[in-house]
Amino acid sequence: MMKTYVVGGAVRDSLLGLPVQDRDYVVTGATPEYMLALGFKPVGKDFPVFLHPTTHDEYALARTERKTAAGYKGFVFHTDPDVTLEQDLIRRDLTINAIARDEEGQLFDPYHGVDDLHKGVFRHVSDAFAEDPVRILRLARFAARFSVAPHAFTVAPETMNLMKAMVAAGEVDALVAERVWQEIARGLMEQMPSRMFEVLRECGALARLMPELNALWGVPQPPQHHPEIDTGVHCMMVIDYAAAQHFSLPIRFAALMHDLGKGTTAPELWPRHHGHEERGVELVQNLCTRLRVPSDCRDLAIMTARDHGNVGRSREMRAATLQNLLERNDAFRKPQRFLDMLSAAQCDCFGRANLPHIEFPQVAFLRSVLHAAASVNAGDIARAHAAQPHHIPEAIRVARIDAIRALLPG
Numbered sequence: 001m002m003k004t005y006v007v008g009g010a011v012r013d014s015l016l017g018l019p020v021q022d023r024d025y026v027v028t029g030a031t032p033e034y035m036l037a038l039g040f041k042p043v044g045k046d047f048p049v050f051l052h053p054t055t056h057d058e059y060a061l062a063r064t065e066r067k068t069a070a071g072y073k074g075f076v077f078h079t080d081p082d083v084t085l086e087q088d089l090i091r092r093d094l095t096i097n098a099i100a101r102d103e104e105g106q107l108f109d110p111y112h113g114v115d116d117l118h119k120g121v122f123r124h125v126s127d128a129f130a131e132d133p134v135r136i137l138r139l140a141r142f143a144a145r146f147s148v149a150p151h152a153f154t155v156a157p158e159t160m161n162l163m164k165a166m167v168a169a170g171e172v173d174a175l176v177a178e179r180v181w182q183e184i185a186r187g188l189m190e191q192m193p194s195r196m197f198e199v200l201r202e203c204g205a206l207a208r209l210m211p212e213l214n215a216l217w218g219v220p221q222p223p224q225h226h227p228e229i230d231t232g233v234h235c236m237m238v239i240d241y242a243a244a245q246h247f248s249l250p251i252r253f254a255a256l257m258h259d260l261g262k263g264t265t266a267p268e269l270w271p272r273h274h275g276h277e278e279r280g281v282e283l284v285q286n287l288c289t290r291l292r293v294p295s296d297c298r299d300l301a302i303m304t305a306r307d308h309g310n311v312g313r314s315r316e317m318r319a320a321t322l323q324n325l326l327e328r329n330d331a332f333r334k335p336q337r338f339l340d341m342l343s344a345a346q347c348d349c350f351g352r353a354n355l356p357h358i359e360f361p362q363v364a365f366l367r368s369v370l371h372a373a374a375s376v377n378a379g380d381i382a383r384a385h386a387a388q389p390h391h392i393p394e395a396i397r398v399a400r401i402d403a404i405r406a407l408l409p410g
């Protein structure tokens with residue numbers, strides 16, 4: 001007899017009193033042929049998943065899985081009308097995601113997920129968790145989402161130990177770059193992204209996936225900043241500030257990447273980090289290439305790593321140096337990207353501990369610098385130098401420097 005259950009996040013979020021975005025269903029007692037006869041549309045490649053003919057919600061046949069190879073693709077799936085709901089749920093990642101509700105509203109909770117919801121605990125359902133390394137990333141992402149009271153979750157000790165064992169066994173190394181970036185990007189957009197990286201660091205996965213970022217813990221901040229914390233902790237404050245401002249993914253990623261160069265400062269030079277901006281550019285480029293980070297996130301992160309210090313020093317710069325800063329970052333062709341870099345630099349400033357009265361007027365200052373320089377009428381200058389066109393670029397540059405100089409005191 002066919003039965004349908006709502007499962008996973010929809011049940012979890014409704015029990016937490018949170019909005020339900022999507023509903024996924026598990027179907028027992030049915031075959032692919034029966035689903036097709038009811039008008040469902042097949043979409044699953046690895047196992048039978050169907051779209052409802054009117055709501056277009058996903059309905060998956062109850063299934064069991066068998067691990068056949070390393071990584072998250074090494075599975076063989078088995079569906080059959082005799083597969084029970086309990087057999088399907090035991091293969092899921094966390095107990096809080098292994099709760100089902102039938103069409104009459106009755107809960108089915110064979111693995112005590114409701115209890116873990118009340119306790120605020122991420123706990124794996126079974127040892128099957130260890131067969132899919134993506135689950136480490138998913139759990140870390142959930143930690144970033146469920147991080148603030150009354151929905152502040154912690155990782156069960158036995159689950160953290162299992163994740164550590166998975167990392168030691170090399171399971172994380174089998175993850176493909178696109179999937180890693182997908183989960184990292186989603187976690188960055190949660191309300192407290194720092195929790196994702198803290199979980200990944202605790203289990204050892206961060207050192208495997210983003211060693212450049214992992215290297216920042218234990219590296220002291222310069223004395224003029226906040227020497228009581230290290231650079232890794234500072235970066236976590238920065239990214240949480242970016243999230244609190246509801247900044248875009250490129251800005252959040254740039255804020256996360258801004259200090260990578262400090263991880264390569266020789267310990268004998270601490271707490272100074274001279275040249276870390278230049279070193280950071282190469283590290284950001286390497287990380288983005290390895291994880292196949294989209295170009296909008298990559299380009300803004302490189303700009304921020306290179307020039308966030310110059311943004312901080314901008315009010316001490318001469319007009320020609322400010323013009324160079326604009327040109328180097330292609331601010332006239334892509335002004336919004338330049339303004340996004342200012343937002344990332346702002347995160348660096350405000351993401352600090354015990355500095356409640358700090359100000360960052362550089363953002364408003366550089367906005368006015370860009371506006372003044374961009375207001376120069378390049379067309380008029382080009383017409384004035386029509387007889388000597390090779391002089392046009394320098395004439396435009398000089399005019400922009402003059403416009404910037406008019407803003408500077410003295």
